């Protein structure tokens with residue numbers, strides 16, 4: 001199971017590396033052309049699809065991804081598109097904008113395909129019925145029964161997994177988000193304030209504290225899961241040692257617990273808080289360091305105490321970095337599947353800790369309810385969109401303190 | 404209002420002593436200006452008085468009370484920073500009243516003080532704006548306003564005008580002079596602009612390399628500089644210096660070098676220690692004459708070669724070569740310059756210094 005996860009992650013990494021490489025190539029190519037501003041801009045822009053041609057050639061050469069004919073077609077179409085775009089700007093729009101738009105187009109088309117195609121397919125799936133029993137027919141004939149809004153109805157009435165309901169999941173997700181973001185900000189702020197002092201070995205502390213964030217998330221979570229193991233984990237061993245050494249603690253109710261099975265939600269929360277603090281710390285530390293010292297000096301002379309300086313100078317001036325960081329953090333936490341899936345995802349794992357997105361993943365890939373999950377995903381998407389819009393509207397988050 | 408005393412104050416950063424045993428008395432209601440080149444320790448001295456820097460050794464007293472261990476909030480000072488340090492998230496009004504709100508003054512008191520200060524500084528119109536929406540000069544006024552409302556014992560200014568353009572700086576200089584008169588407050592003002600120092604100060608303290616070189620009224624510092632550094636630092640354009648030696652012929656004392664022999668018509672200081680063979684003669688450019696003037700006590704004639712002439716409008720700067728030294732003379736704009744010229748120095752206003760120690764010897 002775990003090796004599978006690692007393997008698929010490796011694949012994703014390869015994919016990301018590949019995309020990055022291609023992007024780099026295109027960018028380097030464009031850069032070279034920007035350095036020859038005297039050339040007519042039509043030719044270089046048309047040529048900007050050259051990297052695509054090379055990419056297509058590579059794809060053809062590597063293996064049975066696409067055929068030569070398809071590659072040539074794609075290349076000709078992209079040439080045509082560039083030419084159309086160029087002539088549009090020549091005769092209709094602002095001539096100066098032609099080159100930038102032509103240069104953007106290959107990337108734009110790629111992105112659009114990457115986002116638009118899956119989205120459309122997901123909507124299609126949500127209104128049809130793809131599950132284990134229909135999978136074979138679909139792959140052979142391409143036929144899927146149309147089921148209208150049935151899946152959407154099911155999302156709210158049937159459990160996505162075996163027992164937990166949508167509403168429970170929703171409540172837990174909100175609670176999870178609030179608790180996590182709160183502790184991320186509180187912990188990050190506390191550490192940042194400490195690190196912002198002139199202390200010895202500050203760089204060392206900062207590096208150590210950033211490690212959980214710099215490590216690949218999977219490694220960090222799996223390592224932490226090990227620490228929560230009921231028999232061999234650090235936590236339970238320490239609890240055992242402590243109660244042995246100080247029997248009084250045992251009388252007060254301290255004892256080993258089955259973290260992963262009985263307190264899965266708490267365990268996930270602790271792990272995720274630990275993982276999320278460094279990001280907030282780095283962001284807040286950056287914010288703190290950008291506050292000029294003279295504000296604090298002015299406040300000292302105005303008579304402010306340490307706390308008053310924090311309250312009247314630090315906090316208001318941190319708002320421009322805090323607001324976007326909290327927004328981001330909220331979305332990430334709401335959508336955080338890694339921690340919960342990696343801690344509870346193995347077969348026989350509990351549902352006690354699942355939030356919406358981890359339940360979604362399990363519904364799709366553990367329970368193989370593909371169409372149901374598509375509908376579920378759309379519901380979550382709408383939910384998140386609504387929450388984000390409300391958040392943007394009600395918080396003056398994007399407004400800078402320096403305005 | 405209050406007096407301030409520095410006694411044997413030192414500041415040491417690591418193993419770098421940036422202020423050496425500074426002694427300075429600032430009287431009540433005085434406008435004292437600390438002036439000196441960049442890095443000489445002016446700001447450090449001011450910030451130690453404000454309580455923003457530790458005092459390495461020595462004592463600072465305000466009104467006779469030693470404040471070494473008092474935090475800034477208990478020293479009853481107000482400071483205007485070079486970059487103003489206005490809180491960017493507060494309006495002008497909030498900025499000005501912050502110190503009063505922190506000290507929990509009654510609201511009517513706060514309002515009336517803010518209004519008073521705003522009227523004095525003519526910033527009533529901006530009270531609801533944020534600092535970002537103000538020009539440099541307006542921010543400057545707000546920063547001063549924030550100091551005024553506190554009614555402090557001592558006002559501290561750290562190069563408050565250096566971020567303003569020349570014209571605005573002139574205006575603000577006049578305003579500051581008025582303000583000092585109106586408030587009758589003790590003010591300590593740091594600048595490296597000697598024009599500000601000359602025009603505003605009751606007394607000037609000239610600093611160099613962590614030492615106070617001379618303290619005195621602007622006139623004293625200008626007309627009787629204690630040493631070569633002060634002589635060269637105060638006054639614009641800077642004083643001309645010529646190396647030479649002192650020789651006695653009969654009863655008379657002469658200053659001599661390869662290009663001139665001047666009779667020195669005044670006595671030297673008694674007890675001054677110096678090397679007769681290495682002295683420096685200082686004369687300000689406006690005390691160099693190109694024609695004989697009967698109403699001046701002009702000395703012996705000096706021959707010089709003209710190098711460059713700069714026309715300033717009402718005056719001309721004439722750069723001259725005279726033996727090994729360069730001389731600058733400012734002459735009326737209409738004066739006709741030739742390649743070689745004769746010069747006379749106003750002997751009532753020349754200065755003699757010992758070359759080795761830099762100290763004044765006349």
Ligand SMILES: Nc1ncnc2c1ncn2[C@@H]1O[C@H](COP(=O)(O)OP(=O)(O)OP(=O)(O)O)[C@@H](O)[C@H]1O
Pocket residue numbers: 416419421439440441442443444445446447448595
């Ligand atoms: N925090 C510090 N650590 C070490 N040295 C310092 C520190 N602050 C100032 N110094 C040194 O102390 C000396 C005096 O600095 P100070 O800021 O008082 O100069 P200043 O006279 O105000 O100059 P300026 O006109 O440029 O503002 C300088 O040589 C500076 O390098």
Ligand SMILES: [Mg+2]
Pocket residue numbers: 445446447
């Ligand atoms: Mg300074």
